[in-house]
Amino acid sequence: MSFLWTLIVGGVIGWLAGLIVGRDVPGGIIGNIIAGFVGAWLGTLLLGDWGPNVADFAIIPAIIGSVALVFLLSLVMRGFRKAD
Secondary structure (H helix, E strand, O other): OHHHHHHHHHHHHHHHHHHHHOOOOOOHHHHHHHHHHHHHHHHHHHHOOOOOEEOOEEHHHHHHHHHHHHHHHHHHHHHHHHHO
16 A cells, blocks of 8 residues: 555656646656656755655655756757757
8 A cells, every 4th residue: 555655646746846847747647656756866865855754755855856857857858849
């Protein structure tokens, strides 16, 4: 059950990052989960493990890291679209 909870929290973090940036994460639900996990790892690596923890995610650094990841991903995707 804890693995499912981790997937759900990762997906919600990725979804929130997409809402904050105003861009959809490519890949739908799977993309949101991946953005949540990678963003949480990135945020925790850069900002540390502080704030409330839910399902082993430090929520505030995870959201900040996910927002940065989605923003960078949207810039890269926009660059590829202009190159076509």
